[in-house]
Structure formats: C-alpha cells, structure tokens
Amino acid sequence: MTETTAQGPARERPEAPAGAGGRPRGATRTGTSKPLLGAVGIVAFLGMWEAVPHVGLVSERYLPPASTVLAALARRATTPDFWTAVGDTLIGWGLGLAIAFVGAVLLGFAMGALPRVRAFTNSTVDFLRPIPSVALIPLAVLVYGTDIRSTLLLVVYACFWLIYIQVLYGVADVDPVAEQTARSYGLGRLARIRYVVWPTTLPYLMTGVRLAAAVALILAITAQLIIGSPGIGREIAVAQSSGAVSSVYALIVATGALGVLINIGVRALERRVLRWHTSVRGEATA
Amino acid sequence: MTIETGGGGATTVPRIVSGELDFAFGNVVSLMVAREQGLPLTVVANGMTTTGDAETDYSALVVPEGSDITAPAQLQDATVAIDNLRNIGDTSVRNSVRLDGGDADHVDFVELAFPDMVGAMDNGQIDAAWVVEPFLTIALEQGATPIAANFVELDPELSIATYFTGDELIASDPDTVDAFTEAMNASLVYAEEHPDETSQILTTFTEIDPELIDQLRWPRFETEIDRGALETVADLMVTDGLIDSAPDLDTFIR
Numbered sequence: 001m002t003e004t005t006a007q008g009p010a011r012e013r014p015e016a017p018a019g020a021g022g023r024p025r026g027a028t029r030t031g032t033s034k035p036l037l038g039a040v041g042i043v044a045f046l047g048m049w050e051a052v053p054h055v056g057l058v059s060e061r062y063l064p065p066a067s068t069v070l071a072a073l074a075r076r077a078t079t080p081d082f083w084t085a086v087g088d089t090l091i092g093w094g095l096g097l098a099i100a101f102v103g104a105v106l107l108g109f110a111m112g113a114l115p116r117v118r119a120f121t122n123s124t125v126d127f128l129r130p131i132p133s134v135a136l137i138p139l140a141v142l143v144y145g146t147d148i149r150s151t152l153l154l155v156v157y158a159c160f161w162l163i164y165i166q167v168l169y170g171v172a173d174v175d176p177v178a179e180q181t182a183r184s185y186g187l188g189r190l191a192r193i194r195y196v197v198w199p200t201t202l203p204y205l206m207t208g209v210r211l212a213a214a215v216a217l218i219l220a221i222t223a224q225l226i227i228g229s230p231g232i233g234r235e236i237a238v239a240q241s242s243g244a245v246s247s248v249y250a251l252i253v254a255t256g257a258l259g260v261l262i263n264i265g266v267r268a269l270e271r272r273v274l275r276w277h278t279s280v281r282g283e284a285t286a
Numbered sequence: 287m288t289i290e291t292g293g294g295g296a297t298t299v300p301r302i303v304s305g306e307l308d309f310a311f312g313n314v315v316s317l318m319v320a321r322e323q324g325l326p327l328t329v330v331a332n333g334m335t336t337t338g339d340a341e342t343d344y345s346a347l348v349v350p351e352g353s354d355i356t357a358p359a360q361l362q363d364a365t366v367a368i369d370n371l372r373n374i375g376d377t378s379v380r381n382s383v384r385l386d387g388g389d390a391d392h393v394d395f396v397e398l399a400f401p402d403m404v405g406a407m408d409n410g411q412i413d414a415a416w417v418v419e420p421f422l423t424i425a426l427e428q429g430a431t432p433i434a435a436n437f438v439e440l441d442p443e444l445s446i447a448t449y450f451t452g453d454e455l456i457a458s459d460p461d462t463v464d465a466f467t468e469a470m471n472a473s474l475v476y477a478e479e480h481p482d483e484t485s486q487i488l489t490t491f492t493e494i495d496p497e498l499i500d501q502l503r504w505p506r507f508e509t510e511i512d513r514g515a516l517e518t519v520a521d522l523m524v525t526d527g528l529i530d531s532a533p534d535l536d537t538f539i540r
Contacts, residue, residue, distance in 0.1 A: 244494065
C-alpha cells in the first residue's frame with residue numbers, strides 16, 4: 001500500500017516536464033487507465049450498494065439494492081413523463097444560468113468601468129451575496145406560486161453572485177501595462193474592453209460559470225422538491241409521499257447522472273473557450 | 287380549471303389571500319388558526335370525513351412491532367411523531383390520550399414527514415406515530431399496531447379537510463364560488479359511489495404501488511360538514527392553546 005503510493009508519483013513526476021518525447025506516452029497511458037479505473041470504481045460502488053441491503057446493514061425497505069433501483073430507472077426512462085421532467089429541470093437550469101450569466105457579465109463589466117459605483121455598491125453586494133438562495137423559497141412561492149419562475153428565482157439568485165464576483169475580480173485583474181499600451185495605440189473604450197479586459201476576465205468568468213452550472217442544478221432540483229415546481233425534484237417529492245422508495249432512489253440517480261453530464265459539458269466548453277490560455281494548453285509551454 | 291399539487295397550508299393560504307389561487311384544500315385546524323389571525327378565508331365544500339369506524343379509518347396512531355405501549359394513556363413522556371406541530375395531528379392525539387385517561391400535557395411531539403415515520407419507528411427514534419394513508423397500510427404491513435383511531439375518537443363525523451376560498455372572491459364572484467361548491471359536492475358523491483374508480487385515479491398523479499392501492503383505507507367523501515364535530519375541534523384547540531376562542535361557524539362555512 002505505502003509502497004505503491006510512494007512509487008506512483010515518484011515515477012510519474014520526472015516524466016511530466018520531459019517535453020515532446022514523454023508526452024504522447026504519458027497521455028495514452030493515463031488516457032486508457034483513467035476511464036478504466038473510473039469504470040472499476042463505479043462497478044465497485046454498485047457492488048457495495050447491492051450488498052449493503054442484502055447483508056442487512058440497512059433494511060431493503062429504506063435502501064433498495066442497486067439492481068432494483070436501476071431497473072426502476074430503466075422502466076421510468078421509457079415513459080414520456082420522465083423526459084418531460086428532465087426537460088423541465090434542464091430548462092430551469094439552463095434558463096436560470098443564462099439569465100444570471102447575462103446579468104452578471106453586463107453589470108460586472110459596467111462596475112469595472114465605474115470604480116466609484118463599485119465602491120458604493122460593495123457593501124450591499126457583500127450583504128446580499130451570502131444569503132442562501134433557499135431562504136428565498138417563501139418569497140418565490142408568494143410571488144410566483146409553483147411554476148417555473150419560482151425555480152428561476154432561486155437559480156438566478158444563487159448563480160448571479162457566483163458569476164458576478166468572478167467578473168469583478170476579472171476586470172480588476174487587467175494588467176495596467178497592457179491597458180496603457182492599448183490606450184497609447186489609440187484603442188477606444190469598446191476596443192479595449194474587447195481586446196484587453198475581456199481576455200483577462202474570461203478565465204475568471206469561466207470559473208464562475210463552472211461553479212454556477214453545478215449550483216444551478218442543485219437549486220433547480222431543490223425548488224422542484226420543496227416548492228413543487230415541475231421537474232425531477234417534484235417527481236422525487238411525489239414518489240416520496242407515495243412511499244415508492246425505489247422510485248425515489250431511481251430519480252436521485254437520474255439527478256446525479258444529469259450533474260455528471262452538465263459537468264462534462266461545462267469542462268468541454270471551458271477547454272474550448274480558453275484553449276489559448278495557459279491553464280488549458282499547459283503542456284505546450286514546456 | 288387547473289389543478290396544482292404541492293405545498294401545504296403554508297404555501298396555499300398566502301396564495302389564496304393574494305388571489306393567485308381561487309380554491310385550495312386544507313385541514314380544518316389550519317383554517318381555524320388562519321381565521322383567528324384575521325385571514326379572510328371561508329370553507330366552501332367538504333373535502334373528506336373520517337369513516338367513523340376505527341377498523342376502517344384512513345388515519346391512526348400506531349406503535350412499532352413489539353412495543354410495550356398498548357393504549358394512548360401510556361404515551362405520557364413518550365415521543366410521538368406528527369407531520370406538523372400545533373395542528374390537527376397533536377390536537378387529535380392529545381384528545382385520544384385524554385379520553386383514555388392519560389396526561390396529554392406530557393406527550394413529546396416531534397415533527398416528521400409521513401414517509402419518514404415508519405423508518406423512525408423501526409429505528410426506535412420515536413415511540414409512536416400518527417400516520418395517514420398510504421403510510422398507515424405500509425406501517426401495518428411492517429408489523430405496526432394501531433392503538434387509537436385519533437379522528438374517529440375526536441368525532442365520528444369529523445370533516446378533516448375542506449375546500450376553501452378567499453372572502454374577496456366570494457364578494458366579487460359568488461357565482462363561481464357557487465359553481466365550485468356544486469361541482470365539488472357532485473364529485474364527492476361520485477367518488478363515494480364509485481370506490482374503484484376513485485382508487486384508480488391515484489395511479490394518475492401518485493406513485494403508490496398498485497398492490498398497495500387495493501389495500502388502502504379511505505376516508506368518507508361526504509358533502510355535509512358536521513358542525514358539532516367542528517365545535518369539538520374548536521374547543522380542543524382552545525384547550526390546547528392553538529386559538530383563543532372558537533370561531534363563529536356560521537361565517538366559517540359558506
């Protein structure tokens with residue numbers, strides 16, 4: 001055990017900066033072993049989940065074995081209601097994230113250009129930002145009832161601050177030399193935003209988007225579960241109040257799968273948008 | 287007409303008051319508390335009534351398999367799960383404890399969601415639970431024993447939940463309210479006369495196991511709201527301090 005862990009990094013470390021010769025070999029090796037390890041991990045997890053109720057560690061009534069839950073999920077995946085719920089959840093997630101993104105970017109860049117206003121609003125932002133979105137559930141219900149707007153309120157509120165703060169840091173991080181160089185080359189305000197501020201902010205922005213994408217899913221499901229707005233969360237609540245335990249777990253697995261897909265999607269987007277950035281093309285600098 | 291599900295009294299009452307919803311379904315204790323707080327709500331149709339028979343009612347106080355408790359009087363210092371504190375659950379359970387000669391002031395009520403109660407009994411976290419269907423049948427299947435039919439003991443004619451509206455709608459559009467009352471009464475009669483269809487409708491908006499649906503115990507779908515039973519509820523609520531004085535039932539029910 002200790003030997004292998006001590007050996008692992010020690011063997012790999014000298015290869016990392018080895019340049020052109022070492023790179024392809026390293027890449028293919030991790031390329032094959034990583035998904036393999038991942039698959040083994042999932043199989044082991046499912047095996048454990050299958051065993052726990054069978055052994056009697058937890059009663060099968062409250063934690064049905066993996067096979068039962070996955071069968072329930074497979075059955076559910078053939079019904080249009082399930083896909084409507086998935087669609088509603090994705091709409092709440094995507095629309096909320098998009099509104100938060102546009103609002104946060106516009107306001108963030110405006111604040112970057114108006115440092116006085118930013119100083120003026122700082123304390124308000126610091127007060128509003130830590131308010132957990134779920135604390136707004138009573139307000140959401142009162143104003144919007146149980147439709148999708150309630151979901152959107154929670155998602156937008158949580159995601160807006162995540163992205164907005166990142167944008168504020170991003171626009172504040174502009175290299176003064178680059179900014180002055182752009183000025184002395186006669187670039188106008190818009191051109192400077194496009195060629196100096198935007199590329200500086202983009203990595204921060206993408207970090208905000210990545211965090212917000214995960215949080216948006218959490219809040220979309222929460223809103224549906226608690227408020228009863230349409231989506232997978234509400235399906236979980238219905239299954240729970242019907243005593244349909246395996247359906248509850250099947251839907252939870254579905255939300256997990258959705259989370260994984262969203263994460264993969266956002267990572268891919270990040271790599272694409274920031275392909276020029278050192279954090280993504282790291283090895284090419286060597 | 288659109289039917290919305292989800293959200294208990296805490297969400298439906300404000301939405302009725304704001305006029306966003308026209309009609310909602312809620313239990314009589316919640317409504318009496320809301321009325322006393324000055325919220326302009328009025329009952330317009332019955333929702334469901336206890337069967338009046340302990341063997342068939344859809345609600346019961348149950349203890350886990352092997353429990354030493356055999357009667358409500360023994361619940362003194364015991365932990366009893368109900369779905370909402372200071373509501374119809376503790377009011378009716380306290381009544382059952384008193385009727386059995388026990389000390390209702392020393393029952394420890396804890397708030398749990400109905401789906402979690404059976405599990406909490408199995409784990410020994412609670413000594414007894416007030417459950418309604420489908421969790422009553424689930425609890426009984428898993429060996430729980432009923433020790434009291436809390437609604438039947440409160441009053442065999444008790445309306446547990448009713449449909450209500452805001453007074454603003456009654457003033458501005460009495461015809462709609464009349465039509466709603468008429469339609470609800472017709473549907474209550476139909477539901478009572480066609481139990482098979484009524485139970486089958488459950489498959490359309492819940493996920494209750496079809497095998498379980500056949501065993502469920504049902505409330506009575508009665509059009510009349512028994513005032514004597516509501517007076518008993520109101521008196522118990524005054525005794526327990528949920529409200530200061532009993533509501534005027536002539537204005538409480540339209």
